[in-house]
Amino acid sequence: MKAVNLVEIKKELKQLSTTELEALCLRLARFKKENKELLTYLLFESHDENGYAESVKTFIDEEFETINTDSFYYIRKSVRKILRNIKKFIRYSQKKETEVELLLYFCKKLKEFKPSIKRSTQLQNMYQRQLLLAKKGIEKLHEDLRYDFNLMIEEMGLE
Template identity: 35%
Template sequence: MQIPSLAEIKRELSYLNEKELREFIIDLSKFSRDNKAYLFFKLYGREQQGLYVQMVQEELELEFQNARDDHSYYAKKSAQKIRRKMNKLLRLSKEKTDQIEVILFFCEKMKEKGFLKHGNLVLDNLYNTQVAKVKKLISGLHEDLQFDYEGRIEAID
């Protein structure tokens, strides 16, 4: 089965009325939890700016509480699992400031929970990659916003 291009899908959607579009969106949200989460953040994120960051931080906080950091192997596996979840959640927002907040939260929690105390190369690389990613995102922001994040970057660096 040949899947049509996004342009073709957009064209076909433009021919539908509001009721049919609503039904398609509801059906699409039933297919996966990711679709439902994306739809939720798109609908409610406009009214409450910090909602996305707050909910993602709560979810990551739960993951950090359940994570094992007593041994290098378990700390590595837990950190990788949390990073995968974070990256999955980062796809739900296109806002750079939201992404920066989430990645900074992840790095701060890794330091706070003692994941870096093991001296594990994989953990160190994972952490440094996230720090580099957040620095790159911050460099693309306005100068005033860059200044706001400098203190937090210095704290995790």
């Protein structure tokens, strides 16, 4: 089965009643964890973006605590998993401020991580890429926010 484009879906959704839309949303939520997470964000967390960012930071802290430090292979694997989840949370929000804030927090946690990432080229490269993405995101923000985030980068010594 081939999926139709968004324009056609939007036209069809406009023709549905409120109860039919509700049933469709609940059915979507039933099938994929990501759909349920997105609906949770839209319904409960989108009105408080700072609270959402703080809850994601708490998640990041918990995940960094559970990393297996036996070898750099396990560390890389766990860090990639954390980053994949962060990217998913950023996609839910679609706000540049949240994206920059979460990427900078990830970089901070990665830099503070023990054993040091300096002994792993892949982890250093991952750190540099995310820092570069955060800096690109900062350029797209309002100048006051730019200044605040650049101060944050300097304070954390992420450069």
